[in-house]
Amino acid sequence: MNDKRDSNSQSGTATASPTMNDSDFFDHIKRIEKKLDKTRALVKRHIAESPLSKDLIIPSHMVWRCEDYFVQAQSRVSVPGIPGMRCFFLQSCLRSLINVPGAVAECGVREGKSSLYLLYATNTERQFFLFDSFEGLSDPHPQNDTLPSAVDPQTGERIFAGNSEQVIQRFEPFTNVTVLPGWIPERFHVVSEEHFAFVHIDVDLYEPTRDSLEFFYPRLSKSGMIICDDYGSGAYPGARRAMDEFFADKAEMPIELPQGQAFIVKR
Numbered sequence: 039m040n041d042k043r044d045s046n047s048q049s050g051t052a053t054a055s056p057t058m059n060d061s062d063f064f065d066h067i068k069r070i071e072k073k074l075d076k077t078r079a080l081v082k083r084h085i086a087e088s089p090l091s092k093d094l095i096i097p098s099h100m101v102w103r104c105e106d107y108f109v110q111a112q113s114r115v116s117v118p119g120i121p122g123m124r125c126f127f128l129q130s131c132l133r134s135l136i137n138v139p140g141a142v143a144e145c146g147v148r149e150g151k152s153s154l155y156l157l158y159a160t161n162t163e164r165q166f167f168l169f170d171s172f173e174g175l176s177d178p179h180p181q182n183d184t185l186p187s188a189v190d191p192q193t194g195e196r197i198f199a200g201n202s203e204q205v206i207q208r209f210e211p212f213t214n215v216t217v218l219p220g221w222i223p224e225r226f227h228v229v230s231e232e233h234f235a236f237v238h239i240d241v242d243l244y245e246p247t248r249d250s251l252e253f254f255y256p257r258l259s260k261s262g263m264i265i266c267d268d269y270g271s272g273a274y275p276g277a278r279r280a281m282d283e284f285f286a287d288k289a290e291m292p293i294e295l296p297q298g299q300a301f302i303v304k305r
């Protein structure tokens with residue numbers, strides 16, 4: 039060690055020197071404690087000023103966590119998936135559409151977490167159509183996505199690859215649900231005669247987001263909603279690009295939420 043720290047410690051300016059007497063030593067400890075207090079105050083201020091504690095996690099404004107439909111879904115759904123806050127927002131939107139006719143579609147189902155929360159959000163008999171490859175993400179678009187590959191280099195599998203049989207089985211108790219495995223937009227033709235009140239797009243990448251918008255927007259009821267899960271994602275900027283491009287010449291403009299989702303309400 040021949041750096042500055044070493045020479046400081048020899049001179050006794052940064053650490054207690056063996057030549058210090060007791061009173062020097064206690065002064066030295068006091069100086070260190072003062073420095074620590076300053077650091078603690080800085081850390082506290084940083085936490086208090088961080089957008090997370092100020093804008094998102096305010097316990098008095100989190101009564102949504104106690105809504106019975108959310109609590110019930112939490113106790114029934116044990117599969118991995120998007121965070122509870124985003125599931126709650128989906129539930130709340132669907133509940134608000136009580137007077138809007140049409141089915142529910144989800145593009146990007148994975149294990150079914152968000153779909154199950156939606157099913158437990160209301161007791162209306164709306165039809166649900168669930169689209170997913172169940173083989174994971176499709177190949178990223180070279181210009182509009184930043185993900186280098188849909189294949190995880192560690193496992194050699196596509197990111198979010200799943201098991202369609204298991205997911206189909208999971209939804210068997212719901213007579214109003216149709217699961218449609220396949221790459222988007224291959225299976226959309228099955229619902230070409232339907233109209234929709236609520237469409238959840240959670241496919242992470244540019245092309246399937248764009249294809250889902252192109253298909254579902256013309257079939258969306260007036261006052262119906264489209265919600266995009268990945269609009270605020272730094273990892274998947276293609277979803278935002280697809281939304282912004284698609285709505286650039288429409289009457290609606292995506293409304294962005296702090297938890298990363300964005301939505302539109304059809305005019």
Ligand SMILES: C[S@@+](CC[C@H](N)C(=O)[O-])C[C@H]1O[C@@H](n2cnc3c(N)ncnc32)[C@H](O)[C@@H]1O
Nearest residue numbers: 119120146148151152171174175176221222246
């Ligand atoms: C983030 S996950 C969906 C998460 C889900 N909504 C939840 O609640 O956990 C993204 C899903 O999109 C699917 N996906 C991505 N690109 C697709 C494509 N081109 N066609 C069909 N499915 C696709 C993947 O298989 C994956 O299950």
